[in-house]
Amino acid sequence: MSASIPIPSLAGIAARGAQPAIQGPPKVQAEALNFFYGETRALQDISINIQPNVVTAFIGPSGCGKSTFLRTMNRMNDIIPGTRVEGKLLIDGTDIYGHGIDVVSLRRRVGMVFQKSNPFPKSVFDNIAYGLRVNNMDGSRAEVEERVEQSLRQAALWDEVKDRLHDSALAMSGGQQQRLCIARALAVKPDILLMDEPASALDPIATQRIEELVYDLKKDYTIVIVTHNMQQAARVSDFTAFFWLGKLVEYDRTQKIFTNPGEKTTEDYVTGRFG
Amino acid sequence: MERVRHFQEELEALQSRLLEMGGLAEERVRASVQGLVVRDTAFIDKVLRGDEPINELHIEIDNRCFMLLALHQPMATDLRAIVAAVKINTDLERVGDLAVNIAEAARRYASHPPVKKLIDIPQMGDIAQGMLRDALDSFVRRDTVLAQQVLNQDDILDALKTQVFRELLTYMLHDPTTVEPALDLILVSRHLERIGDHATNIAEDVIFMVSALDVRHQPGQHQ
Numbered sequence: 001m002s003a004s005i006p007i008p009s010l011a012g013i014a015a016r017g018a019q020p021a022i023q024g025p026p027k028v029q030a031e032a033l034n035f036f037y038g039e040t041r042a043l044q045d046i047s048i049n050i051q052p053n054v055v056t057a058f059i060g061p062s063g064c065g066k067s068t069f070l071r072t073m074n075r076m077n078d079i080i081p082g083t084r085v086e087g088k089l090l091i092d093g094t095d096i097y098g099h100g101i102d103v104v105s106l107r108r109r110v111g112m113v114f115q116k117s118n119p120f121p122k123s124v125f126d127n128i129a130y131g132l133r134v135n136n137m138d139g140s141r142a143e144v145e146e147r148v149e150q151s152l153r154q155a156a157l158w159d160e161v162k163d164r165l166h167d168s169a170l171a172m173s174g175g176q177q178q179r180l181c182i183a184r185a186l187a188v189k190p191d192i193l194l195m196d197e198p199a200s201a202l203d204p205i206a207t208q209r210i211e212e213l214v215y216d217l218k219k220d221y222t223i224v225i226v227t228h229n230m231q232q233a234a235r236v237s238d239f240t241a242f243f244w245l246g247k248l249v250e251y252d253r254t255q256k257i258f259t260n261p262g263e264k265t266t267e268d269y270v271t272g273r274f275g
Numbered sequence: 276m277e278r279v280r281h282f283q284e285e286l287e288a289l290q291s292r293l294l295e296m297g298g299l300a301e302e303r304v305r306a307s308v309q310g311l312v313v314r315d316t317a318f319i320d321k322v323l324r325g326d327e328p329i330n331e332l333h334i335e336i337d338n339r340c341f342m343l344l345a346l347h348q349p350m351a352t353d354l355r356a357i358v359a360a361v362k363i364n365t366d367l368e369r370v371g372d373l374a375v376n377i378a379e380a381a382r383r384y385a386s387h388p389p390v391k392k393l394i395d396i397p398q399m400g401d402i403a404q405g406m407l408r409d410a411l412d413s414f415v416r417r418d419t420v421l422a423q424q425v426l427n428q429d430d431i432l433d434a435l436k437t438q439v440f441r442e443l444l445t446y447m448l449h450d451p452t453t454v455e456p457a458l459d460l461i462l463v464s465r466h467l468e469r470i471g472d473h474a475t476n477i478a479e480d481v482i483f484m485v486s487a488l489d490v491r492h493q494p495g496q497h498q
Contacts, residue, residue, distance in 0.1 A: 212280055212281070215281050234347070235282070235346060254346065255342055255346060258345045
């Protein structure tokens with residue numbers, strides 16, 4: 001069995017606070033991270049260690065801070081006026097809010113896919129090649145073609161578009177456009193892929209394809225996915241973090257969060273009693 | 276519709292573990308009856324000690340089902356398959372326990388002179404094992420016709436149990452020294468009949484899993 005959910009002993013799972021027992025260095029590490037929109041503190045003392053090559057889901061009701069926290073990981077919030085970060089956010093041990101951080105290079109390493117697919121009004125091929133060009137990764141024509149094909153294959157889109165690479169990306173279905181955006185993010189070889197509600201605008205079959213893709217991609221990438229669909233978090237993620245009112249309430253293995261959460265608030269949320 | 280691949284892989288893994296458990300249970304029924312027939316106490320002791328793998332699988336399979344239900348929210352056929360797996364798991368574990376009971380009776384029986392040549396009990400053992408095997412095959416192949424055949428066989432096992440009881444009653448009335456060993460044989464026939472009932476439960480679960488029909492507790496039916 002190649003792809004397996006770990007089979008735990010239920011008896012062995014005990015509440016152990018806000019952090020799961022994990023081995024090895026984290027990929028992303030937040031230390032007492034606070035985030036402010038003007039005077040409003042949207043994130044309160046978030047401390048979390050996110051592991052490499054797993055899928056971590058952020059869940060919680062609207063306005064709980066999950067998307068805000070996701071966007072701190074590639075400094076996407078910088079473009080919003082009046083925002084401010086306190087505390088540390090380390091990626092591979094380096095504080096991305098420290099001095100001398102090149103935000104463009106950070107965003108290449110930490111790719112992002114948004115709720116609404118946003119392909120450029122260009123061909124399928126150019127959508128991917130464009131990202132390579134702006135990152136000075138284009139090289140020869142043959143190299144670009146190879147990278148485009150590789151990215152489309154990784155995004156499970158190649159077979160559907162290989163005969164119409166030069167058609168407009170906007171002619172594709174919503175699900176295909178979203179996978180194109182994933183391919184575009186993968187083309188520049190990031191380490192981390194942030195996904196903000198990547199399937200919420202898609203039909204169930206397109207959603208399932210995205211979920212399968214997420215499951216396959218974790219071999220090569222660290223994936224953080226924000227979703228308000230709890231079932232989706234349960235299906236695709238290895239770890240789940242539950243946010244509420246700007247706080248990280250509980251973070252643990254997904255199977256624990258959905259079968260025996262340690263916190264009453266988490267229990268109430270996953271059982272649909274609020275949120 | 277394209278199936279969710281990794282969920283499908285987990286379902287297949289669940290099925291293969293369940294079959295492994297079924298194979299173990301079936302083998303233990305065979306061995307316990309063999310121990311009774313050949314009166315080999317060392318062999319019987321080995322059967323008595325061998326329940327652990329089934330018990331471990333019992334827990335593992337329950338956990339797999341629990342996780343699949345919790346994390347994948349299965350629907351329709353998939354939901355019925357997992358609920359069926361939970362129940363089949365319990366039935367197979369009970370079959371394992373009954374094999375232990377048979378081995379315990381065989382151990383006691385071996386300490387007495389044989390009451391009679393054993394004919395009906397080995398036959399009951401063969402039928403019970405066959406029912407288990409067919410029930411598990413029907414599960415793998417999603418074969419309701421085969422599952423129905425299992426249900427039909429249960430009557431034969433019940434009739435043999437009654438026959439064994441009547442025959443041994445005669446022995447006991449004629450010779451009170453046979454009471455103790457004859458009671459053990461009656462117990463064994465009772466255990467084998469119960470194993471048939473568990474195979475029947477599995478077959479009913481298969482019919483439910485495949486066709487969503489509940490054939491349990493129907494008057495005039497197999498039970």
